[in-house]
Amino acid sequence: MKAVRLIKPGQPLEIQEIPVPQVGPRDVLVRVKAAGICHSDAHYRAGVSLVDPLPLTLGHEIAGVIEQVGAEVTDVNSVSVGDRVCLHYMVTCGDCIYCSQGSEQFCTSGQMLGKNRDGGYAEYISVPARNAFPLPDEIPFEHGAIMMCSSATSFHALRKGRLEAGETVAVFGVGGLGTSAVQLARVFGALDVYAVDINADKLKMAEGFGAIPVNAAETDPVAEVKRLTGGRGVDVALELIGLPLTARQCIESLAVFGRAVVVGLSDKTVEIAPYRELICREAEVIGSADHLAHELPILIELVRRGTLDLSGAVTGTVPLDADEINETMDRLERFGGDVRVVITP
Ligand SMILES: [Zn+2]
Numbered sequence: 001m002k003a004v005r006l007i008k009p010g011q012p013l014e015i016q017e018i019p020v021p022q023v024g025p026r027d028v029l030v031r032v033k034a035a036g037i038c039h040s041d042a043h044y045r046a047g048v049s050l051v052d053p054l055p056l057t058l059g060h061e062i063a064g065v066i067e068q069v070g071a072e073v074t075d076v077n078s079v080s081v082g083d084r085v086c087l088h089y090m091v092t093c094g095d096c097i098y099c100s101q102g103s104e105q106f107c108t109s110g111q112m113l114g115k116n117r118d119g120g121y122a123e124y125i126s127v128p129a130r131n132a133f134p135l136p137d138e139i140p141f142e143h144g145a146i147m148m149c150s151s152a153t154s155f156h157a158l159r160k161g162r163l164e165a166g167e168t169v170a171v172f173g174v175g176g177l178g179t180s181a182v183q184l185a186r187v188f189g190a191l192d193v194y195a196v197d198i199n200a201d202k203l204k205m206a207e208g209f210g211a212i213p214v215n216a217a218e219t220d221p222v223a224e225v226k227r228l229t230g231g232r233g234v235d236v237a238l239e240l241i242g243l244p245l246t247a248r249q250c251i252e253s254l255a256v257f258g259r260a261v262v263v264g265l266s267d268k269t270v271e272i273a274p275y276r277e278l279i280c281r282e283a284e285v286i287g288s289a290d291h292l293a294h295e296l297p298i299l300i301e302l303v304r305r306g307t308l309d310l311s312g313a314v315t316g317t318v319p320l321d322a323d324e325i326n327e328t329m330d331r332l333e334r335f336g337g338d339v340r341v342v343i344t345p
């Protein structure tokens with residue numbers, strides 16, 4: 001089969017002819033119908049985040065059709081040949097201390113698809129059956145693929161922030177993750193959701209989903225959030241950009257008992273004034289990593305019902321072609337999250 005693979009970081013991906021993967025007794029073979037090209041994949045190609053082993057087929061946002069089912073796959077997994085599925089990207093052991101506590105994103109032998117084992121930039125992928133979640137007919141494969149990364153991450157972040165009905169939320173960065181976060185915050189029962197960004201088009205889209213726009217290019221977002229909340233601040237602030245500045249703004253925007261959830265990746269240091277910013281408000285700063293398998297069926301159902309609308313989320317599709325995928329990654333490096341392209345092999 002064809003697979004587009006990272007041979008060496010810092011170099012373009014290459015197309016290779018490799019064997020169709022083996023299907024273990026508890027695995028399923030999935031014919032890939034859609035694989036999202038994520039910003040992280042561009043980081044892997046650039047060597048910013050480490051991919052191991054190499055060469056490796058990239059791609060962790062995957063949806064497709066079950067082609068073959070391993071001999072020991074039971075009804076519990078409720079998948080059979082011909083089923084439409086989307087794939088949870090963390091392959092975990094199920095037995096370690098973290099897996100047994102339901103925190104499987106910290107599995108001691110966890111492997112991420114497209115980072116630690118072959119991913120979805122290919123015609124087929126083999127994964128444990130429990131990584132395959134039924135994808136209802138109402139959801140296109142393209143949406144099934146991307147929601148397994150950006151929407152799932154936003155969903156988990158809101159849960160980490162312990163958002164409750166009647167609370168207020170500020171979402172810093174309303175690109176791919178943020179558009180889902182705005183909609184999901186309202187599903188969680190948030191009264192007011194403030195969308196903070198410097199891009200007027202993204203703010204308009206967020207406003208369409210019921211958010212109150214705050215244009216950080218025109219106004220100090222912290223002062224504006226405070227003004228709009230009558231000086232109180234927000235209960236939950238999500239940092240989805242990965243900048244020290246916006247992480248600071250999240251913390252400064254918090255109300256008493258507020259929770260700042262940090263999702264955007266950055267290796268820079270953020271300064272906090274403990275007394276004024278945390279202690280006096282009993283505020284919290286919370287890290288949120290990936291998502292959990294048991295969150296995915298809820299998310300899939302929200303998309304099926306149209307409660308979470310992903311219709312504007314995919315900006316284009318490309319075939320399983322190394323040149324086109326490399327070009328998409330070049331654009332991701334230049335324009336970031338505005339580019340949401342899905343490979344449709
Ligand atoms: Zn992703």
Ligand SMILES: [Zn+2]
Pocket residue numbers: 092093094095096097098099100104106107108109110
């Ligand atoms: Zn484990």
